[in-house]
Amino acid sequence: MVTRRDVARLAGTSPAVVSYVLNDGPRGVAPATRERVLHAVDQLGYRPNRIASSLRTNRTMTLGLVVPDNTNPYFAELARAIEDVAFAEGYTLLLGNATDRAERENAYIQAFLDRRVDGILLIPSHDSVAAAAELARTGTPWVLMDRLLDLDGVPAVVLSDNRQGGRLATEHLIGHGRRRIACISGPRDVRNTSERVMGWRDALAATPLDPDAAPLREVPFDRFAGYRAARDILTRHDEIDAIFVASDEQALGVMRALGELGRTCPRDIALVSFDGVAASLLTTPTLSTIRQPVAALARHAVARILTQREEEPAPVETIVLPVELVARGSCGCPDVSDGVDYLDTEHEPA
């Protein structure tokens, strides 16, 4: 391994000077020396050892991200957005998949802490975070994403306006003349989900349906669960003419169920879901959905961590970003029927 020493020797100077050149400071270096150093670095193919540097500076230029399930397209897209902004800031991302299990979530947080990451972004799998105390103890900057939590000492939360999204979706269905609107939502111990349900209830006030008696299923965030819930609702409640689904993933399963039950979307059952993942453009009909501002969420979360490093106080704050209804085919709006629109569609999250 080639170290700074070797470079210094070849350039006829001292190791410290090599650092000054490579780090542009904290002290100046004579142009001639600088030149010799740069040349030696090049010749030897020297690359500073970031481990040693981290030990010394207490910075790893690494961020840790824990997601409930990387295989879920929404988290995949969010992770990618986060990685993009982290990369642009010179950071590398450690990734942890909790696979929806608390122990694993915890194990990852510990692993990240042990590796002295500069910050942790956490999308919690459940309503509580076992490692929260540990997190607070070490003083590592962290933010909670996507979901609220009943927890003291959370420095910051970055999420979408879930309630507003649920309301927008449901109101839009009402605008299409639907009055019997069911809801398929995520597990009850995930807070963003109950917010979406509240939005749905808010909007239901304008319909004959009793918000407290309307069909509601709280099931896991995957297609299979969505599929099952839809079959269950539709076989029991014949009057239903629309469903608000709390995630695109679940909506995919719902569409499959509609097909099997001989119901046509949107004619018999209209649908609006939540998230706005790329896959929502590929169903038939295309999925109307509440788009979450993925890129903006990522930007805020990373920015928050980075500033937290520098300044001292770190005021507690909750950042709620607005969502947007994307009306396509599944709600009854015109579908993108001839490839033209479809071809030109930019599906980069805003």
Add this chain to the structure above:
Amino acid sequence: MVTRRDVARLAGTSPAVVSYVLNDGPRGVAPATRERVLHAVDQLGYRPNRIASSLRTNRTMTLGLVVPDNTNPYFAELARAIEDVAFAEGYTLLLGNATDRAERENAYIQAFLDRRVDGILLIPSHDSVAAAAELARTGTPWVLMDRLLDLDGVPAVVLSDNRQGGRLATEHLIGHGRRRIACISGPRDVRNTSERVMGWRDALAATPLDPDAAPLREVPFDRFAGYRAARDILTRHDEIDAIFVASDEQALGVMRALGELGRTCPRDIALVSFDGVAASLLTTPTLSTIRQPVAALARHAVARILTQREEEPAPVETIVLPVELVARGSCGCPDVSDGVDYLDTEHEPA
């Protein structure tokens, strides 16, 4: 920050002994002392600093993974499988999204090398890997995954039997009585793709179609490209009655195109695709596909890296794993039509 020193002081012993206890060696510790140390560790909530440890031992217990696009479900599932086995071995995964760009792929490899990861798993975005030389120079264990490469000094490659897969898929379509079978494949500079095309050509020998003249489109690995290619083929070649699509992602776009063009799948156009991602279970009809052995690929790749660390010689090897045809609705086999099968389906990769 609490260090080993603090623990030693509280336990009334020396820092070295603390290490011996925590690492189970290399020397024994008297039971009584061990007890006191463990107690002190617990009381202080001490966690060893892995940065310091890494500097000393030259091991980071971290692996780097570079994928072309984490948003592609196949890579997401593969990444997850890799992470699973790495985690089980006590390793944490650094994730790099190349977003299909060579500079970014390169930047990530460099970033991983600088962080002294214990090994790198690389799914190359293109036909060449700029950082290959660097990789060889540092001696960091690495494996190539998913795609072959014309490259000297690649220590190991782990991939599926792409050609066999292409053949299986096409032969199955022929078994359904199809004779005019087009192919939508990945970009030409991605090698696994051309293998799949070769398999398709192999099987075409049993049909009236001239393998060299049969409709073939080589387009990017995303739905939109698949969509466009399908429209293009179907509007030009009226005789086509089946398509072998080189990835599930592209097949999703193909299905959308079929719908828009008024062709029914599988009646008018039968489809078999490649990868076997979870999403292939949710289309209507469900997608017949060549399933890649994701978990096995992950196991082999990680195992290879881990053994490479320990032993010296590291013989060059190419590990080709067999694929499997999953016959569902899109090829003309019975679809999973009433939820029962569907509900019980285990879609965990084998």
Add this chain to the structure above:
DNA sequence: TTGTAGGCGTTATCAT
């Protein structure tokens, strides 16, 4: 069985 000390490759301070 236990304590001491050298060194991993940096960074940054202190003299020169």
Add this chain to the structure above:
DNA sequence: ATGATAACGCCTACAA
């Protein structure tokens, strides 16, 4: 402007 040198926290060979 530059050269030496003391940490950073841990591991382990060596001496006691």
